[in-house]
Amino acid sequence: MNQGPADAHENLFSNIDHIAIAVRELDPAIHFFVEILGFNLVRRRKVAGEKTGMIAADLNYNGIKFVLLQGTDPDSQVSKLIKNFGPGIAHIALAVDDIESAVDKLSKRGLTFDTTIISGAGLRQTFTSRDFNSGLSFEFIERCGEENFLDQNVQELFSQLERRDVY
Template identity: 55%
Template sequence: MENTHSLETSGIVYRAIDHIALAVIDLEAAIRLFTSVLGFKLIGRRHIRGAKTGMHSAELEHGGLRFVLCQGTEPESQVSRLVSEYGPGVAHIALEVDDVAKTVGELGTRGMRFDTSVIEGPGLTQSFTARDANTGLSFEIIKRSGEHGFVDDNIQSLFDQLEKSNSY
């Protein structure tokens, strides 16, 4: 084992996986898979527009598990570029923490790069890491304070920041 430090002694405590976001080619087909085959409940849909591009998304839940399905609205959108570069699949994994800013700071000292600042909204604070070239993964660091779903202003801010930085 390379690293035998527990998360608690390393200064970061992850509480749970809040959700997993998936980049998909066909949102409606993905919704059918999750609802008709896997038995998840569709709890929400969104359409987000940036300055140049957009995305459609759907939130699904079952037994405390939550997935967010995302489809780009045009070939230049972040999600479409992600699918083009890495294929459909995991866009990011959201890790629940007690203090987003503190966790972002600690991860930053360890070399983690971030594509967004800390985004705060009513009941929800979040930040997104840059995509790791080796694993293809991006992580969302998230804290909920009474908000079960997602805050439209937070999602719009996230989309705008990622679009501005040309990240996906």
């Protein structure tokens, strides 16, 4: 049985922090998660880059977190993601204790990233390039006190992805 890389036992990830889901329409998705599944709507937010935008909703149920994402126009990153890969998982966020170490180790294994490490008060994040085979992208997130998502981090993420024309 293949055990993976020799340093796999180092426990790079501690848990799934959240899963972001690209949706065609935010309000029906919120209704499904809140009214059908019983999640709590924590907050809604709007992000606008220089060229595109998105609206999002943060949901929680007993520590299980989902973030729903909808593009605001056909050229937005989320709209392009849905066009290219369909609605569904935009990324899976894995919690790490040391983001620099995780990025270093995973880069050495061949993982590529679409962003630099984005830092805010109590929260540091980075996002991988999308895997062609699975269609998945991962976020690595180091939380040092901040349990939500910082608007300035989300704005910086959006700006970096927009500059790189990712999705």
